[in-house]
Amino acid sequence: MTDHTPISDLSAYMDRLGADAQIAASALRLASESQKNQALMAMAKHIRAGADTILAANTQDMDAGRAKGLTGAMLDRLQLDDGRIEGIASGLEAIAALPDPVGIEDKRWGRPNGLTIAKVRVPIGVIGIIYESRPNVTADAGALCVKSGNAAILRGGSESAKSSTAIHTCLTAGLKDAGLPETAIQMIATTDRAAVGMLLSGLNDCVSLIIPRGGKNLIARVQTDARVPVLAHLEGLCHTYVHAKADPQMAVDIVTNAKMRRTGVCGATETLLIDKHIAPSLLPLIADALTDLGCELRGDLKSRELAIGINPASDEDYATEYLDAILSIKVTDDIDDALTHIAKYSSGHTDAIVTADDAAAQKFLSTVDSAICVHNASTQYADGGEFGFGAEIGIATGRIHARGPVGAEHLTTYKYTVLGTGQTRPV
Amino acid sequence: MTDHTPISDLSAYMDRLGADAQIAASALRLASESQKNQALMAMAKHIRAGADTILAANTQDMDAGRAKGLTGAMLDRLQLDDGRIEGIASGLEAIAALPDPVGIEDKRWGRPNGLTIAKVRVPIGVIGIIYESRPNVTADAGALCVKSGNAAILRGGSESAKSSTAIHTCLTAGLKDAGLPETAIQMIATTDRAAVGMLLSGLNDCVSLIIPRGGKNLIARVQTDARVPVLAHLEGLCHTYVHAKADPQMAVDIVTNAKMRRTGVCGATETLLIDKHIAPSLLPLIADALTDLGCELRGDLKSRELAIGINPASDEDYATEYLDAILSIKVTDDIDDALTHIAKYSSGHTDAIVTADDAAAQKFLSTVDSAICVHNASTQYADGGEFGFGAEIGIATGRIHARGPVGAEHLTTYKYTVLGTGQTRPV
Numbered sequence: 001m002t003d004h005t006p007i008s009d010l011s012a013y014m015d016r017l018g019a020d021a022q023i024a025a026s027a028l029r030l031a032s033e034s035q036k037n038q039a040l041m042a043m044a045k046h047i048r049a050g051a052d053t054i055l056a057a058n059t060q061d062m063d064a065g066r067a068k069g070l071t072g073a074m075l076d077r078l079q080l081d082d083g084r085i086e087g088i089a090s091g092l093e094a095i096a097a098l099p100d101p102v103g104i105e106d107k108r109w110g111r112p113n114g115l116t117i118a119k120v121r122v123p124i125g126v127i128g129i130i131y132e133s134r135p136n137v138t139a140d141a142g143a144l145c146v147k148s149g150n151a152a153i154l155r156g157g158s159e160s161a162k163s164s165t166a167i168h169t170c171l172t173a174g175l176k177d178a179g180l181p182e183t184a185i186q187m188i189a190t191t192d193r194a195a196v197g198m199l200l201s202g203l204n205d206c207v208s209l210i211i212p213r214g215g216k217n218l219i220a221r222v223q224t225d226a227r228v229p230v231l232a233h234l235e236g237l238c239h240t241y242v243h244a245k246a247d248p249q250m251a252v253d254i255v256t257n258a259k260m261r262r263t264g265v266c267g268a269t270e271t272l273l274i275d276k277h278i279a280p281s282l283l284p285l286i287a288d289a290l291t292d293l294g295c296e297l298r299g300d301l302k303s304r305e306l307a308i309g310i311n312p313a314s315d316e317d318y319a320t321e322y323l324d325a326i327l328s329i330k331v332t333d334d335i336d337d338a339l340t341h342i343a344k345y346s347s348g349h350t351d352a353i354v355t356a357d358d359a360a361a362q363k364f365l366s367t368v369d370s371a372i373c374v375h376n377a378s379t380q381y382a383d384g385g386e387f388g389f390g391a392e393i394g395i396a397t398g399r400i401h402a403r404g405p406v407g408a409e410h411l412t413t414y415k416y417t418v419l420g421t422g423q424t425r426p427v
Numbered sequence: 428m429t430d431h432t433p434i435s436d437l438s439a440y441m442d443r444l445g446a447d448a449q450i451a452a453s454a455l456r457l458a459s460e461s462q463k464n465q466a467l468m469a470m471a472k473h474i475r476a477g478a479d480t481i482l483a484a485n486t487q488d489m490d491a492g493r494a495k496g497l498t499g500a501m502l503d504r505l506q507l508d509d510g511r512i513e514g515i516a517s518g519l520e521a522i523a524a525l526p527d528p529v530g531i532e533d534k535r536w537g538r539p540n541g542l543t544i545a546k547v548r549v550p551i552g553v554i555g556i557i558y559e560s561r562p563n564v565t566a567d568a569g570a571l572c573v574k575s576g577n578a579a580i581l582r583g584g585s586e587s588a589k590s591s592t593a594i595h596t597c598l599t600a601g602l603k604d605a606g607l608p609e610t611a612i613q614m615i616a617t618t619d620r621a622a623v624g625m626l627l628s629g630l631n632d633c634v635s636l637i638i639p640r641g642g643k644n645l646i647a648r649v650q651t652d653a654r655v656p657v658l659a660h661l662e663g664l665c666h667t668y669v670h671a672k673a674d675p676q677m678a679v680d681i682v683t684n685a686k687m688r689r690t691g692v693c694g695a696t697e698t699l700l701i702d703k704h705i706a707p708s709l710l711p712l713i714a715d716a717l718t719d720l721g722c723e724l725r726g727d728l729k730s731r732e733l734a735i736g737i738n739p740a741s742d743e744d745y746a747t748e749y750l751d752a753i754l755s756i757k758v759t760d761d762i763d764d765a766l767t768h769i770a771k772y773s774s775g776h777t778d779a780i781v782t783a784d785d786a787a788a789q790k791f792l793s794t795v796d797s798a799i800c801v802h803n804a805s806t807q808y809a810d811g812g813e814f815g816f817g818a819e820i821g822i823a824t825g826r827i828h829a830r831g832p833v834g835a836e837h838l839t840t841y842k843y844t845v846l847g848t849g850q851t852r853p854v
Binding site: 227231365366373387 | 453456457530536538542544549551552635636650651654656657658674677680681683684685688689770792793794796797798799800801802803804805807808813814815825826827828830831840841842843844845846847848849850851852854
């Protein structure tokens, strides 16, 4: 199925993929926790056993990537080695070890007429996942879908096609070992772009959700073209606001970590807002610490009057997600000024306040409308592991269904069971 | 704003509506429970005080509707009288009396690094609501949005434009009395269809959710054209399955109620599935009871051999939501046969089993994938009031965010607040 030979009738092929996924979803929905976990453990075993095959496929992708002139960053995302393959396998085992999110009763209540109503977690159905060059997403996304009882249709990037196909073979072998349908995780076996359009159309109502993972162009295309719901996983323009009553050392520690721990992750702080009452004493310390770590600073006029080594910032800077060792800085008059700036520029991912003033913290946490609002900690905690969710399929920055780290529990929906003793409804 | 005079620059008008709604949403998000409830109570007061004005506007709509040749059913949906206006006012008071869904902490947990994470309910933002001829939706939908802290942009049907505008005037008067922005509930002041397309495009990312209320054509258009998430409120093709071990009298009572209590509601049963082991004795009783109530019966061959007065059913019948005094009947071999039929034909709204056998009930409840799965009760319980949610904006039959009755609590989303003591993340 995933040999990347030309497909003569793409539309018929995609429709079959959708129909097969829906059948698989019905089986997965009813699969026991132990059967799903058995499949995930078997997948890990096949990944380890197939390491040489996966690495050989990856070498082909890497060679083609170099020939195509992929950037160093893209090649790094594409490259696998023994350590990364072990990471994929142990990631599968970690997903197996998570609690089963399906069947959990969120609530149960009685009604005056004697009916008992329970709200129960159920899988979503068939999830289409469109991603770019990281081949490990094949395993992560497929496994999270299986854990949460959903069937997956995967569409990876063309650069990683051979690596992803080799990984996918291990996943379906694990499904087979556990007696689950191999069609529970399908990979689109063509790099034809028209296949993406068909997937986004929902394949005759077979697909219930699309999750894109990749750069902004991919997300934008998916959001424009999809005819089914999209759980969008964007990057983040995150702020750290240092309030007038911040503990100075804590502020230095948090800002340097929030910016520089990793500069390429979506939870990295891109803009420092600092209160004008504390900036004269504190900004020079923060600026020095960041400069020592190799961070470029771009600030407004006030900030440049207070500390050395800060270049001028434009409005464009405050709207830019650098994903690099660059920080925008603005000196704010008060908390309202900071909140206004955040409301204007935040991407709704993660924003933090550093303060020892509980009232200011409470105001910040209730006013900022981002998926993750932080008090006195780094903005770089936005992933499933740090939240205790285990593996995650991405960070959602939309408004409905799921926000923040999206783990297995967020790939479920609910239904109501209504238990009666013969109730009929009066007219 | 809602005088239905021609708008010279529709695009600029709609963009302003979106921008104003987003500003109003920011205010509503932070509004206190008492302020929101004060607005809702004031709206009810203005509805009662403005009854004559609303009725005069409704008379104009009714006259125009008759002149246009609207059907009796459409005119009935359009018509207001003193009783219906009192119903609108008391509906607003009932929404005021609901618990505030905003700010509720779904969960709070600690992490090994000392961070405390809370999952807190917040409003969605700006909700666009597109509906057809019932003018009362103006009040219901606007009030549910305000209760849940969301700004609403309403687009009613052209037939009810004058009635809806008169009601809308009372709503904004109530908002003003409570010191909330009048733009918290806006009505599109033109019947130009292009305005709907603009609303569906999201108005420069100002609109976070679209809720269509109306017939299938409206829903289909919205689902095709929307560039923002849609919470779809479809009608229902609901089943009642009478299992071999059903209590006969309970089965007769439930089936007659599920079909005939009201035939035009989305929770009405459209198909009776009855086990072949109980059908010979029970189907004639059910058929007689339904025939006495004026219901037309359409069944498969087996059912017509067992009871009199049943017309032949086609495959098309099983796929039809009659919304009328017509019932499809099929005699099933066993529970698996019934489950297969439901999986094929159910619209995912409500499906019920009548049985005294707990294992069969459990199998049915866990296998059927509909929003509401019922044991030993009528299918006609699918609304917010019966679930204890209070007023509802419709019944969702999609897979994500909300399913079943959608009340104020389902018009919220969540964010995480992360409370630290200076935590920074290790590399």
